[in-house]
Amino acid sequence: MDSITAVSVRDVRKTYEGGVEALRGVSLELPAGKITALVGRSGCGKTTLLNLCGAMDFPTSGEVEVAGLVTSGLGDKALTGLRRGKIGFIFQFFQLLPTLTALENVELPLLLAGASNVRATARERLDWVGLPEKADSLPWQLSGGQMQRVAIARALVHNPAILIADEPTGNLDTASGDLVLRLIRRAADEFGASVVMATHSAEAAAIADLRVRMRDGLIESVE
Ligand SMILES: Nc1ncnc2c1ncn2[C@@H]1O[C@H](COP(=O)(O)OP(=O)(O)O)[C@@H](O)[C@H]1O
Numbered sequence: 001m002d003s004i005t006a007v008s009v010r011d012v013r014k015t016y017e018g019g020v021e022a023l024r025g026v027s028l029e030l031p032a033g034k035i036t037a038l039v040g041r042s043g044c045g046k047t048t049l050l051n052l053c054g055a056m057d058f059p060t061s062g063e064v065e066v067a068g069l070v071t072s073g074l075g076d077k078a079l080t081g082l083r084r085g086k087i088g089f090i091f092q093f094f095q096l097l098p099t100l101t102a103l104e105n106v107e108l109p110l111l112l113a114g115a116s117n118v119r120a121t122a123r124e125r126l127d128w129v130g131l132p133e134k135a136d137s138l139p140w141q142l143s144g145g146q147m148q149r150v151a152i153a154r155a156l157v158h159n160p161a162i163l164i165a166d167e168p169t170g171n172l173d174t175a176s177g178d179l180v181l182r183l184i185r186r187a188a189d190e191f192g193a194s195v196v197m198a199t200h201s202a203e204a205a206a207i208a209d210l211r212v213r214m215r216d217g218l219i220e221s222v223e
């Protein structure tokens with residue numbers, strides 16, 4: 001069976017105010033259920049491309065289609081719906097809300113999306129990342145690896161079609177990083193999420209189905 005495309009990037013350029021050309025003509029298809037790793041040195045445009053795939057920013061030219069919608073054409077309401085309904089985010093520094101418990105952090109995307117039965121679903125995801133006993137812990141009471149697992153539970157709680165991960169193991173020791181990578185692999189396999197992950201880590205790139213090497217705002221190779 002041919003794979004379904006979750007995100008389609010077509011001939012995209014991105015020039016920031018001030019004139020930096022972060023992307024200089026990039027085309028890429030992100031398949032559902034697969035992990036795509038973006039690799040390349042700092043400044044080559046990985047985070048810029050992730051932001052476009054997450055409908056958090058827009059191309060200067062070309063277009064990005066996310067879950068069937070061209071992002072540049074969307075109004076605020078549709079954009080918010082797309083981000084909250086279809087996309088999950090994981091960051092290098094976790095970005096958990098410090099005053100909320102682990103469980104409350106995981107519930108948040110569901111609350112924002114207006115879902116019911118929020119608590120039970122959030123508990124299910126916290127179990128899935130192996131942290132049922134940390135539900136009532138605050139982020140500062142968790143290790144880095146545990147915080148990232150909570151962040152993964154939060155990113156997946158609404159079954160997003162697209163999971164965006166920016167250097168997800170960049171701040172973790174090897175053992176915690178490996179655990180996080182296994183969860184990311186399972187997110188693609190079990191939930192069918194299209195994962196796009198920017199990474200400097202060879203271990204992270206190794207779990208990907210597709211490795212996209214970027215250089216100076218261009219794709220150098222895909223393997
Ligand atoms: N908001 C911004 N405003 C201006 N320039 C930016 C902005 N974000 C990134 N850049 C520049 O765009 C280029 C690509 O950055 P980025 O996408 O963050 O690369 P990477 O994630 O691969 O390190 C860099 O030259 C960076 O300095």
Ligand SMILES: [Mg+2]
Nearest residue numbers: 046047048198
């Ligand atoms: Mg970056």
